[in-house]
Amino acid sequence: MHPMPDPGSGPDPGSAPGPDPGSGSGSGSGSAPSSAPAPAPDDLVRRHAPGTRVTYRARQRSVDATAWLGLALHLPAFLLGLGLVLALSLLLDAWLGLPAWLPALLWLASGALVFNRTVEDRLARHLLRLHRPLPHELAVLEPVWREVTARAGIDGSRYQLWIEDSRDLNAFAAAGHLVGVTRYAVENLPRSQLAAVLAHELGHHTGGHAWAALLARWYALPARAAWQLAVRLWPRMARGLSRGATLALTAAACWLAYLTLAATYGLPLLLLGLPWLSAAVTRRGELRADAHAAALGFGPMLAALLERVLAEEEEQERRENASRRGTGAFARLLSSHPDHRTRLHHLRPYLRPAP
Helix, strand or coil: CEEECCCCCCCCCHHCCCEEEEEECCCCCCCCCCCCCCCCCCCCCCCCCCCCHHHHCCCCCCCCCCHHHHHHHHHHHHHHHHHHHHHHHHHHHHCCCCCCEEEEEHHHHHHHHCCCCCCCCHHHHHCCCCCCCHHHHEEEHHEEEEEEEHHHHCHHCCCEEECCCEEECCCEEEEEEEEEEEEEHHHHHHHHHHHHHHHHHHHHHHCCCCHHHHHHHHHHHHHHHHHHHHHHHHHHHHHCCCHHHHHHHHHHHHHHHHHEEEEHHCCCHHHHHHHHHHHHHHHHHHHHHHHHHHHHHHHHHHHHHHHHHHHHHHHHHHHHHHCCCCHHHHHHHHHHCCCHHHHHHHHHHCCCCCE
């Protein structure tokens, strides 16, 4: 469960593959079954029955420390992106006479699109490949979502529920109002565990993790695009240069890097640690979202789900007689999610019986 799917990020508690549901088809494979699957057990204890009064919190959203830290760690990429946009603006000014401040201002203002409902709808449908819940899926999700948001004192109608057509167990929060969950989770999780998953994702929204992550990625896009372009073009340029010219350019780049480090007392070297710091902040955000779910009374359900996924992963490792990829210390430091044992450890205070 994470703020937004990222091709480079690993799966989350819920993103371990679930058992094959039989005749159900995976995403893009085969045809959908003719009838809705048998519902999972409805074991959710409802504190707010339909029709009862719900008291909403005065402050529906906040921005916790992990959201602020995540934004701060993307500040170098933002400044580099701003410089690139300004450089492009100056070129357009010289070529077309377009005011140099206009493209930069439009780029800065574009961050507000994170909360635009129309943009979110396009993001969900075309980028994240989600669809609106079918009637039988909505019949499962709607009462569970109502219970989760009522316990939190949040107006659940402000958020949009979406389905990912996948047989993996996963869910995520994205943009300003999107809450996505896989078809497998809706059809196979007991209602109490589904509520725990949704409460976790609600924690990402109420803590500001989801919109902050998307905003940071958006403003870092020019810098990332420039870097990828440079990585692709440099080998082609190098092939067209003589060995002497290549050595001269390399030496000039090294000398420029040395002068920059000397003038800034080596501060740019701190940028090398940003990927690890960003991953650590994201992992902290996951633990905060777990705590949010547990504070609403879903700690035992979330722990049971994590234990189930952990047992399935260990069983799969034994069957394959091989270690899982990416379980080394280096990979764990770059992971966007804590391992399941760490999450279970942080849930322990919520599992103790009340005195």
